[in-house]
Amino acid sequence: MKLREGVEWAVHCCINLSWVPEGRAVPVAKLAEFHGLPTAYLNKQMNALARAGIVSSHSGPRGGFRLSRAPEEISLMDVAVAIDGQAQAFLCTGIRHHGVAGKITGLEGRRVPCTVAQAFSTAELAWRHHLAGQTIAGLAHAIRKANPTAPDHIRHWFNHN
Amino acid sequence: MKLREGVEWAVHCCINLSWVPEGRAVPVAKLAEFHGLPTAYLNKQMNALARAGIVSSHSGPRGGFRLSRAPEEISLMDVAVAIDGQAQAFLCTGIRHHGVAGKITGLEGRRVPCTVAQAFSTAELAWRHHLAGQTIAGLAHAIRKANPTAPDHIRHWFNHN
DNA sequence: GTCAAAGTACTCGGATACGCCGTGTCCGAGTTCTAGAGG
DNA sequence: CCTCTAGAACTCGGACACGGCGTATCCGAGTACTTTGAC
Numbered sequence: 001m002k003l004r005e006g007v008e009w010a011v012h013c014c015i016n017l018s019w020v021p022e023g024r025a026v027p028v029a030k031l032a033e034f035h036g037l038p039t040a041y042l043n044k045q046m047n048a049l050a051r052a053g054i055v056s057s058h059s060g061p062r063g064g065f066r067l068s069r070a071p072e073e074i075s076l077m078d079v080a081v082a083i084d085g086q087a088q089a090f091l092c093t094g095i096r097h098h099g100v101a102g103k104i105t106g107l108e109g110r111r112v113p114c115t116v117a118q119a120f121s122t123a124e125l126a127w128r129h130h131l132a133g134q135t136i137a138g139l140a141h142a143i144r145k146a147n148p149t150a151p152d153h154i155r156h157w158f159n160h161n
Numbered sequence: 162m163k164l165r166e167g168v169e170w171a172v173h174c175c176i177n178l179s180w181v182p183e184g185r186a187v188p189v190a191k192l193a194e195f196h197g198l199p200t201a202y203l204n205k206q207m208n209a210l211a212r213a214g215i216v217s218s219h220s221g222p223r224g225g226f227r228l229s230r231a232p233e234e235i236s237l238m239d240v241a242v243a244i245d246g247q248a249q250a251f252l253c254t255g256i257r258h259h260g261v262a263g264k265i266t267g268l269e270g271r272r273v274p275c276t277v278a279q280a281f282s283t284a285e286l287a288w289r290h291h292l293a294g295q296t297i298a299g300l301a302h303a304i305r306k307a308n309p310t311a312p313d314h315i316r317h318w319f320n321h322n
Numbered sequence: 323g324t325c326a327a328a329g330t331a332c333t334c335g336g337a338t339a340c341g342c343c344g345t346g347t348c349c350g351a352g353t354t355c356t357a358g359a360g361g
Numbered sequence: 362c363c364t365c366t367a368g369a370a371c372t373c374g375g376a377c378a379c380g381g382c383g384t385a386t387c388c389g390a391g392t393a394c395t396t397t398g399a400c
Contacts, residue, residue, distance in 0.1 A: 036260025060353030099197025123291035221392030
């Protein structure tokens with residue numbers, strides 16, 4: 001099981017965006033420079049966030065990305081789905097119906113849910129639930145608590161560069 | 162986030178193996194035919210299960226695979242790790258230390274754990290916990306409950322083919 | 323009839339190819355700011 | 362001095378390559394059974 005690398009980038013960028021002054025847009029070049037990431041590729045990830053309605057984008061000078069919702073309203077689940085897609089990790093291909101199994105077991109026409117798929121679905125639901133409970137605001141708060149000066153430094157850098 | 166397809170195959174095969182008589186080995190060709198899967202590739206997956214100590218393999222006539230532990234002692238987590246690897250889904254690359262972020266935030270030398278990584282790790286731990294609580298025996302029991310005749314049919318087919 | 327040995331059939335296991343998707347890059351479309359000319 | 366217009370700079374967004382890993386396949390190594398011949 002593996003998440004795309006862009007998820008990490010997107011979360012950190014959302015946290016940074018939550019610290020710049022309200023209404024100010026940050027170009028992707030700044031975000032990329034801040035974390036030492038490839039600009040064009042990060043742009044691709046930010047586009048995905050924009051399509052998901054998490055950030056809003058604006059072209060031209062003084063343009064860039066900004067959060068389109070309050071940080072309290074953006075969960076890690078939202079970001080993960082925006083970047084990584086909403087397809088479930090365990091995809092039931094229905095192999096219990098293929099081959100001779102379909103003929104033997106006698107559930108050809110019946111609507112019996114796949115027990116294996118259910119088990120994995122339950123586990124994945126727990127995962128999604130945990131991520132849905134964590135917000136950008138929550139993470140930002142935890143970071144400020146662990147390193148009180150960091151947010152001001154970050155805000156200052158984004159303002160003067 | 163995506164699990165390898167082989168995980169589904171492996172789980173179903175383990176359940177089937179739990180239904181054949183004790184001490185009887187099933188060749189991979191039979192398992193593949195039963196579910197309509199490519200034989201050689203399924204063999205690869207079964208090898209992974211063997212390396213993980215979940216099944217034992219035996220060459221030659223009357224050879225094949227059998228469970229090397231009681232079905233109660235095999236969790237879905239064991240199977241998932243055997244096939245999909247034990248690497249965690251969210252891999253923290255430490256981008257908060259790259260670029261200018263490392264110089265700005267001032268946690269260059271400090272040992273502050275990454276808040277983002279912690280959040281994802283917690284969610285993933287919940288996922289692993291759920292899978293670790295589900296065993297092959299448990300799934301087999303649930304399947305028998307939903308379709309009482311299936312196990313006997315499956316056992317019969319594996320015995321006479 | 324019994325035993326042994328060679329041959330045969332069967333099964334796993336690793337080495338080998340193919341294809342898709344994640345990763346990375348580039349250039350064009352659209353927008354805003356600026357500067358200069360005319361009134 | 363004010364206004365309008367043309368140009369330039371900036372930024373996003375989609376179109377275009379590259380590489381790695383998952384998917385798929387094949388053939389050789391090893392094992393057990395069977396058969397055949399001799400004693």
